[in-house]
Amino acid sequence: MRIAMIGGGYVGLVSGACFAEFGLHVAVVETNPDRLSALREGRIPIYEPGLDVLVENNARAGRLTFGDDIAQAVAGAEAVFIAVGTPPRNGDGAADLQYVHAAARQIAQALTGYAVIVTKSTVPVGSSRRIAEIIRATRPDLDFDVASNPEFLREGSAIDDCMRPDRVIIGLDQKQPERARRAEAVMQRVYEPLKKIDAPLVFTGLETAELTKYASNSFLAMKISFINEMADLCEKLGANVQELACGMGMDERIGSRFLNPGPGYGGSCFPKDTLALSRIAQEAQSGCRLVETTVQVNEARKAAMAGRIIAACGGSVNNKTVAVLGLTFKPETDDMRESASIPILHRLAEAGARLQAYDPVGMDAAKPLLPPETTYCENALDAAQGADVLVVLTEWEQFRSISPEALAQRMQNKIIVDLRNIFDPAVMRASGFSYLSVGRP
Incomplete structure (x- = not known):
C-alpha cells in the first residue's frame, strides 16, 4: 500500500517512519530545502529517541522516501496525509490554517485517481469539511474522501506512541454513509498492523475527531x-x-x-x-x-517561578551567577517551544543575573530564544562552577544522579531551587544546601 505524507516536520516524519515500519510505502513531501537535504542525507533535523534508526532502516529498505514533488509523491497513493504546521494565529490564538489549505490545493492539483485525504495536523472543528470544499473547488472532477486522524504523540516517546497507541481516532463524513464506508476501508488497511496488538481504532464523525485532539x-x-x-x-x-x-x-x-x-x-x-x-x-x-x-494559571506560573528564584537568593540576583540545568520544555526532546525556561531566564537576566546553562540536547535550539549573554556549558558540573544558586528547570534523568558533594565543591553559595523535584530534600540539606523544591516542606 502506498501513502503520501505532506510535511516532514515532527508529526509527518515520525508518522511516516512508523507507517513505513508497518510495511507501507511512504513518500514524505518536504518543501524546506535545508530539512529535505538533511533527510535525504540521513540526518534527522529533530531529536526523538530511536527515530534516526527507524528512518535509516526504512529508507534503506525503500519503504520511506523524501522529496519536494507532490505530484510524484501522491501518484498511486491510496491515502494522502496532511501533516503541516498549524501555529497560533497572531492576535487571537486561533490555529493558522494557511499551510493546511495550501496543501489541500496542491494535493487536488496533483492527484490522478481516488484517494482519502487525511488531516494529521491539529485543526479546528470544521477544517476537514473546509478541506473538502477547497479540493472540490480546485478539481470538481476529482474522486476523493476526507478523514480526520489526529496524532497523540508525546515528544520523547513518539515512536512507541505511534507503534503501540492507546487509541487511533479516525473521523469520517458520517453524513454520507457510503463514502464513509469506502474511506473507512482505506484507513483500516493503513492501520492493519495495529490489529495484531489489539490497538483500538475508534471511528467517529469528522467534527468529533477534530475536537477530541483539542x-x-x-x-x-x-x-x-x-x-x-x-x-x-x-x-x-x-x-x-x-x-x-x-x-x-x-x-x-x-x-x-x-x-x-x-x-x-x-x-x-x-x-x-x-x-x-x-x-x-x-x-x-x-x-x-x-x-x-x-x-x-500557566502563564502566571512561569512568571512566579522567576520570583521564587530571586527570593531564594535573598531578594536579588544582580551580579550573581545562576546555574541552570535543563532548558527544553521536557526531557528527551530538543523542543524549546513555549518552554518555561524562556520567560524565567529572561526575567533573571533582566534582574542582573549571570546565566550558566546546560541541556543535554537543547542548547542549539535555545540560543536564539534565551538572553544573548547566557553561557552554555559542556555538562551539568561545568554549569555549577562558581554559581551562587543552581536551578533545575528540566528533569533530565542524568541530573538525578549528580553528586551533592560534587555540586558543593563547585558552587560558590550552596543554594538549589529545584523546580522539578528531582533531588531528595533530606540528602541535599544533609550536604549543607539551602534547598527549595515545589510543594514539599
Missing part, C-alpha cells in the same frame, strides 16, 4: 495546572505535594500521570491547543472557562 490536550494541561496550584497550597499548609499526588493518582478515575508539579507546561501542543480550543468555544458561543483559566 479536548485531550486541554484536559492534560488542566491537570498540570491543577497540581501546580495544589503544590502552592501544600507549601502554605505544610503538606507534601508528592504524597498528595500519589494519593490522588491511586484513584483509577484520576490516574497518576501528569500530576508532577513544576514551572508550568510548554511544548508544541498544550499552549497552542488550549488557546485554540478557547477560541473555538468563543466562536461557537459556548463557555470554556476551565480551559481559559488553565491558560492564565
Whole structure:
C-alpha cells in the first residue's frame, strides 16, 4: 500500500517512519530545502529517541522516501496525509490554517485517481469539511474522501506512541454513509498492523475527531495546572505535594500521570491547543472557562517561578551567577517551544543575573530564544562552577544522579531551587544546601 505524507516536520516524519515500519510505502513531501537535504542525507533535523534508526532502516529498505514533488509523491497513493504546521494565529490564538489549505490545493492539483485525504495536523472543528470544499473547488472532477486522524504523540516517546497507541481516532463524513464506508476501508488497511496488538481504532464523525485532539490536550494541561496550584497550597499548609499526588493518582478515575508539579507546561501542543480550543468555544458561543483559566494559571506560573528564584537568593540576583540545568520544555526532546525556561531566564537576566546553562540536547535550539549573554556549558558540573544558586528547570534523568558533594565543591553559595523535584530534600540539606523544591516542606 502506498501513502503520501505532506510535511516532514515532527508529526509527518515520525508518522511516516512508523507507517513505513508497518510495511507501507511512504513518500514524505518536504518543501524546506535545508530539512529535505538533511533527510535525504540521513540526518534527522529533530531529536526523538530511536527515530534516526527507524528512518535509516526504512529508507534503506525503500519503504520511506523524501522529496519536494507532490505530484510524484501522491501518484498511486491510496491515502494522502496532511501533516503541516498549524501555529497560533497572531492576535487571537486561533490555529493558522494557511499551510493546511495550501496543501489541500496542491494535493487536488496533483492527484490522478481516488484517494482519502487525511488531516494529521491539529485543526479546528470544521477544517476537514473546509478541506473538502477547497479540493472540490480546485478539481470538481476529482474522486476523493476526507478523514480526520489526529496524532497523540508525546515528544520523547513518539515512536512507541505511534507503534503501540492507546487509541487511533479516525473521523469520517458520517453524513454520507457510503463514502464513509469506502474511506473507512482505506484507513483500516493503513492501520492493519495495529490489529495484531489489539490497538483500538475508534471511528467517529469528522467534527468529533477534530475536537477530541483539542479536548485531550486541554484536559492534560488542566491537570498540570491543577497540581501546580495544589503544590502552592501544600507549601502554605505544610503538606507534601508528592504524597498528595500519589494519593490522588491511586484513584483509577484520576490516574497518576501528569500530576508532577513544576514551572508550568510548554511544548508544541498544550499552549497552542488550549488557546485554540478557547477560541473555538468563543466562536461557537459556548463557555470554556476551565480551559481559559488553565491558560492564565500557566502563564502566571512561569512568571512566579522567576520570583521564587530571586527570593531564594535573598531578594536579588544582580551580579550573581545562576546555574541552570535543563532548558527544553521536557526531557528527551530538543523542543524549546513555549518552554518555561524562556520567560524565567529572561526575567533573571533582566534582574542582573549571570546565566550558566546546560541541556543535554537543547542548547542549539535555545540560543536564539534565551538572553544573548547566557553561557552554555559542556555538562551539568561545568554549569555549577562558581554559581551562587543552581536551578533545575528540566528533569533530565542524568541530573538525578549528580553528586551533592560534587555540586558543593563547585558552587560558590550552596543554594538549589529545584523546580522539578528531582533531588531528595533530606540528602541535599544533609550536604549543607539551602534547598527549595515545589510543594514539599
